[in-house]
Each structure stands twice: as C-alpha cells, then as structure tokens.
Amino acid sequence: MDNYCFGIPKSSEYEFDKANFVLPGEIEEKYIESKDEKFIYVDAKCPVFEIGGILHPDKNQNEYFRLDASQKDKYTDAHKWLGQSTAGGCLRFYTDAKAVALKVVYRGCVLGMHHFCDRGVYGFDMHTGTGTDRRYAGKAMQTFAENPNENCQVLELYGSAVELMINFPLYGGIQKLSIGLPADCFVSKPSPRKYLPVAFYGSSITQGGCVSRPGNIYSNLLCRALDCDNINLGFSGSAFGETYAADFLGTREISCFVMDYDYNSPTAQTLADTHLPFYEAFRKGQPDVPVVFVSHPCYGEPSAEGIKRRDIIKATYDVALSRGDKVYFVDGNEFFPQPYRDLFSVDNLHPNDLGNYYMAKAIWPKLAEALGVK
Known part of the structure; x- marks a missing residue:
C-alpha cells in the first residue's frame, strides 16, 4: 500500500503568535523593488523571507548559485553554467495575504527541450502548510509572458494565515526575484525546519x-x-x-x-x-x-x-x-x-x-x- 509511505503528514508545532510580524510598508526601504495598486514588491533577499537549499545570495557573491560563486575558476564550464540553475532552492515565509505575486527575472534558462516541459524547466511551484503537511497550491503553476526572461504570476490564497513555500526552477536561473505583498497584510519568517538539509x-x-x-x-x-x-x-x-x-x-x-x-x-x-x-x-x-x-x-x-x-x-x-x-x-x-x-x-x-x-x-x-x- 502507498498510503502514508513517507509517514503521516504532520504540521509543525511552531507557535506563530511568537513570531515577529511586519507590514510590507515597514520593511527596510532597500528591499522594496517597486509598488503598484495591488502589491508592494519585496526583494526575496529580505530577511523576512528564508531562502533554503542554496547559499543566500548575500553570502554568495550576490548570486543565486548552487556552488560557492567565489570559486568559479575551479569549476568546469558545465558547472559554471548549470550552477546558476536553482534546483533544490526554495523560499518560505508566513503571511495572512489573500494574494501573493511572484516576479522573476531569469538567467540561464535551458529552453526548447523536446522531452522536458517548460514548467519543469523554469517554472516555480508553491505549497502551503508547515512541517511535513504541505499542500500543493495548484493555481501557482507557471504562466508564460511573451518575453521568457521575465514573468509575473499571482497566487490567490484563501482562508487564514499560511506558511508559503516556493520551489525554485530546476533548469533555469534567477537573476532577480521579488515577492508582491498587499500593503495591509502581515508577513514573518517561517517555522523552523525539523532537520538540517x-x-x-x-x-x-x-x-x-x-x-x-x-x-x-x-x-x-x-x-x-x-x-x-x-x-x-x-x-x-x-x-x-x-x-x-x-x-x-x-x-x-x-x-x-x-x-x-x-x-x-x-x-x-x-x-x-x-x-x-x-x-x-x-x-x-x-x-x-x-x-x-x-x-x-x-x-x-x-x-x-x-x-x-x-x-x-x-x-x-x-x-x-x-x-x-x-x-x-x-x-x-x-x-x-x-x-x-x-x-x-x-x-x-x-x-x-x-x-x-x-x-x-x-x-x-x-x-x-x-x-x-x-
């Protein structure tokens, strides 16, 4: 039987009422990318978010890169190129926003593969929940702008506050990533992970x-x-x-x-x-x-x-x-x-x-x- 072959999903016991909540307008100005009538766009490198799987860009030559970006002279050409693909990377945060926008400027996307769909190559996907009880938020499937190097998508969130996890592209890189938050929502860091990576x-x-x-x-x-x-x-x-x-x-x-x-x-x-x-x-x-x-x-x-x-x-x-x-x-x-x-x-x-x-x-x-x- 496949039922619960990975164990019964269980939410984190972390108490978010002890978290440090902020309004998007209270975030340090240097992290604010832009604003429109619906969202304040916050740089994903802002400390209110948690980047996992890859080194934080602030600690890695300001790059979303899977190896040590300061050591590129040691790497093969293939690894210099593929190192900018963000497989395994993710971003997490907690919010009561009713909608969240994701705006990305890509770099190094591998396009046109006949055996691999574009959503798998340079799409993002989102999950809500904590601990091992995370549910795929289907409406966050990648959409495609006319320019494949830039894209913005909006995820509608329903119900009470949630922790959101955004999985990064597998065969595409990130030049810049920002999260659009409504001005009246709160946001905080996510729950702690149970295990080290x-x-x-x-x-x-x-x-x-x-x-x-x-x-x-x-x-x-x-x-x-x-x-x-x-x-x-x-x-x-x-x-x-x-x-x-x-x-x-x-x-x-x-x-x-x-x-x-x-x-x-x-x-x-x-x-x-x-x-x-x-x-x-x-x-x-x-x-x-x-x-x-x-x-x-x-x-x-x-x-x-x-x-x-x-x-x-x-x-x-x-x-x-x-x-x-x-x-x-x-x-x-x-x-x-x-x-x-x-x-x-x-x-x-x-x-x-x-x-x-x-x-x-x-x-x-x-x-x-x-x-x-x-």
Missing part, C-alpha cells in the same frame, strides 16, 4: 529531469517528507565525481548525503576511478554524516555495463562499511515494479513524475533509518 549529488536525474514541476523531483519529495531543505548538486550530463563538489558539501551543515553519482561517468572504469575518491573527499569534511549510495534507475533488464556500475557503487559502500562509516545502499534496479517499467520514464533514461515518486519511495526507508525517523 539533505544533500544530493548526481546527474540530470538528480537535477530534476524530467518532471512536470519542481516539487516533483525525488529529492524535493524526500525533503518534503522530512521537513528539511534540499542541497541539490545535480548537474545535467556533467557529474563526473569532481572533488570540489565534495569539498563544497564538506562545508555545509547537513543531516545526510545521498550520493547519486553513476550515470554521467563515461565508462564503468572511469566510475571505478572516481567513485570512492569522491566519497573519501566528502568524508574529509563530513566524517560523521550518514551517506546513502544510489545506483542508476533501470527500466528493463539491467545491462552488463549497468551491472558493472552498480557493483562499483556497492564496492564503495562495502569499503565504507568496513571502516565503520554510517552508510546505506539502494539498488536502482529495484526502483520500479514490474510489469510496464516504461511507465516511469519519458525516454527510458529520465524518470517522469511517477518515476521520481517511486525513486523517493525506494530511497526513503534508508534515509529514514539514517536519520532515525520513527
């Missing part, structure tokens, strides 16, 4: 290809089930076990690391040459953080090459286990049930929404065990 490293699948909207990638589903932020280092076609990515994760406060590194390595031998070294580089900075190793999803009978790759990942797991490390292994060949495994993919490579759900469902027991989730 979970980090992910891997390929285009890890980055989010090819779901219909950001909230449906397996890493966001897992972090939704935990109530934590998502540090997503998925790099489409270019995750080759770069130790600088492991070093970066070594500087972040995280509760667990899902090492989804497999598919992009050109051969089984190059995977063997880089998989354990990447893990060891991560361990230098994070000696005690649990790690979940994941092999690539399989939509049919595993190939000889696929079996070699899985065995290489399992070998890293075995080495780590022999050292007494807190590690877990998930076999991607077991993600999807028989028959009709083709239902879970758009192209027999990238999982669709259903495929991402089943990936999250398969990884969840190990992740929950690693974090002691009851």
Whole structure:
C-alpha cells in the first residue's frame, strides 16, 4: 500500500503568535523593488523571507548559485553554467495575504527541450502548510509572458494565515526575484525546519529531469517528507565525481548525503576511478554524516555495463562499511515494479513524475533509518 509511505503528514508545532510580524510598508526601504495598486514588491533577499537549499545570495557573491560563486575558476564550464540553475532552492515565509505575486527575472534558462516541459524547466511551484503537511497550491503553476526572461504570476490564497513555500526552477536561473505583498497584510519568517538539509549529488536525474514541476523531483519529495531543505548538486550530463563538489558539501551543515553519482561517468572504469575518491573527499569534511549510495534507475533488464556500475557503487559502500562509516545502499534496479517499467520514464533514461515518486519511495526507508525517523 502507498498510503502514508513517507509517514503521516504532520504540521509543525511552531507557535506563530511568537513570531515577529511586519507590514510590507515597514520593511527596510532597500528591499522594496517597486509598488503598484495591488502589491508592494519585496526583494526575496529580505530577511523576512528564508531562502533554503542554496547559499543566500548575500553570502554568495550576490548570486543565486548552487556552488560557492567565489570559486568559479575551479569549476568546469558545465558547472559554471548549470550552477546558476536553482534546483533544490526554495523560499518560505508566513503571511495572512489573500494574494501573493511572484516576479522573476531569469538567467540561464535551458529552453526548447523536446522531452522536458517548460514548467519543469523554469517554472516555480508553491505549497502551503508547515512541517511535513504541505499542500500543493495548484493555481501557482507557471504562466508564460511573451518575453521568457521575465514573468509575473499571482497566487490567490484563501482562508487564514499560511506558511508559503516556493520551489525554485530546476533548469533555469534567477537573476532577480521579488515577492508582491498587499500593503495591509502581515508577513514573518517561517517555522523552523525539523532537520538540517539533505544533500544530493548526481546527474540530470538528480537535477530534476524530467518532471512536470519542481516539487516533483525525488529529492524535493524526500525533503518534503522530512521537513528539511534540499542541497541539490545535480548537474545535467556533467557529474563526473569532481572533488570540489565534495569539498563544497564538506562545508555545509547537513543531516545526510545521498550520493547519486553513476550515470554521467563515461565508462564503468572511469566510475571505478572516481567513485570512492569522491566519497573519501566528502568524508574529509563530513566524517560523521550518514551517506546513502544510489545506483542508476533501470527500466528493463539491467545491462552488463549497468551491472558493472552498480557493483562499483556497492564496492564503495562495502569499503565504507568496513571502516565503520554510517552508510546505506539502494539498488536502482529495484526502483520500479514490474510489469510496464516504461511507465516511469519519458525516454527510458529520465524518470517522469511517477518515476521520481517511486525513486523517493525506494530511497526513503534508508534515509529514514539514517536519520532515525520513527
């Protein structure tokens, strides 16, 4: 049964009546982007909002960037480009507004992919609620202006005050983001997260290809089930076990690391040459953080090459286990049930929404065990 496979959703026990509420007009002027007859537009970098998953731009060269923006000279060209995609990033706040506007200026959007819808590429999606009880607010689906680099959308909110979570684009970047708030509403910081962030490293699948909207990638589903932020280092076609990515994760406060590194390595031998070294580089900075190793999803009978790759990942797991490390292994060949495994993919490579759900469902027991989730 799929009923509550991630546990029964539960709201946060945080008491918002103790929060520091402000009116939009009371926000420091330097954060006010513009005003119109309906909204006061506030820079998303304002302290009344909480940015999660990526480093706050104020602490990262004023960029929405998934790696350390001050170290770009060390990165591959692909990572300089894809680092500006905001997969895993989100913004949260609490408000009694009846409507909220989202205004974005994009950068670095990957357009025109035949197997990946635009909403999944550079759309935002919104959820209301707290803790693990967050509900998708369907009216926030991305709309498209004539100019694809700029867009503004309005989300109607009904009922009492809510916490709003906005998931950032997966294959698009943010140059500027502002939140439109009615002048007569109040706003405050959101409830505290239950867990420290979970980090992910891997390929285009890890980055989010090819779901219909950001909230449906397996890493966001897992972090939704935990109530934590998502540090997503998925790099489409270019995750080759770069130790600088492991070093970066070594500087972040995280509760667990899902090492989804497999598919992009050109051969089984190059995977063997880089998989354990990447893990060891991560361990230098994070000696005690649990790690979940994941092999690539399989939509049919595993190939000889696929079996070699899985065995290489399992070998890293075995080495780590022999050292007494807190590690877990998930076999991607077991993600999807028989028959009709083709239902879970758009192209027999990238999982669709259903495929991402089943990936999250398969990884969840190990992740929950690693974090002691009851």
